[in-house]
Amino acid sequence: MKYLRYQKKFPAHEKYKLVDQIIRSSRSVTANIAEGHGRFHYQENIQFCRIARGSLLETFDHLTVALDENYIQQDIFEELVSKNEELSKMMNGYINYLKNRKKEN
Template sequence: MKAFTDLEVWQRSRVLRNDISQLTKSFPSEEKYRLSDQIIRSSRSVGNNIAEGHGRFHYIDSSRFLITARGSLIETLDHLIVALDEKYITEEIFNKFKGDYETCLRMLNGYITYLRNQQPQKNG
C-alpha cells in the first residue's frame, strides 16, 4: 500500500494549501482571526482528511473522509469568494484559485468513485 503522500489528490491539495497560506499573508491584519484563520483551516482540512481516510481499514471509512475533504474544499472556495467580494483578491487571482479548486474537486470525486467501486458487490 502506498503512502498517502504518494496520492496525486493529496499532492494537489498540498499545493492548494500552501498557495492559500501565501495568499492570506496579503489579507488585512484585521482578518487574521476571521477570514485568514478560516480559509487556512479549511484548506488544511482537505489534505488532513485525505490522509486520515487513506489510513482507514475499509473503503467505506476511507470514502467518508474523502467526502469530508470535499466539503472542506468547497468551504475553501466560499472563503475565496468572500475574499473576492471584500476586494482582498482580484478576479484574476480568484480565477486561478478556482481552477485549482476544480482540479482538486475532480480528483477527489474520482478517488471517491474509485473507492466505492472497490467495495464488494452484494448478491441478490
C-alpha cells in the same frame, strides 16, 4: 503554498479570521484524506473523502468572500478556484475508485 503570500493583502482584522479559515479548511482536505486512508475500510475512507470534498467547497466559499471584500484580485481568485475545481474532480474520481473497489471485494 505560494498563495499564502496573498494573505499579506488582507486587512489586519482578517488575518486571524478569514485567512485562518482559508488555511484551516484547505489543510482539512489532506488531513481527512489521510485519516480516511488510515482506516483501512472502504466505506470509512469514502466518508472521509466526502468530508474532504466538503472542505474544498468551504475553501471556495472563503475565497469568494475574499473576492467580494476586495481582499484578492479577480485573476488570483480565478486561478485558485481553477485549482479547487481540479482537486474536486480528483476527489470525485478517487471516491468513485473506492466505491468500485468496495464492490469488487
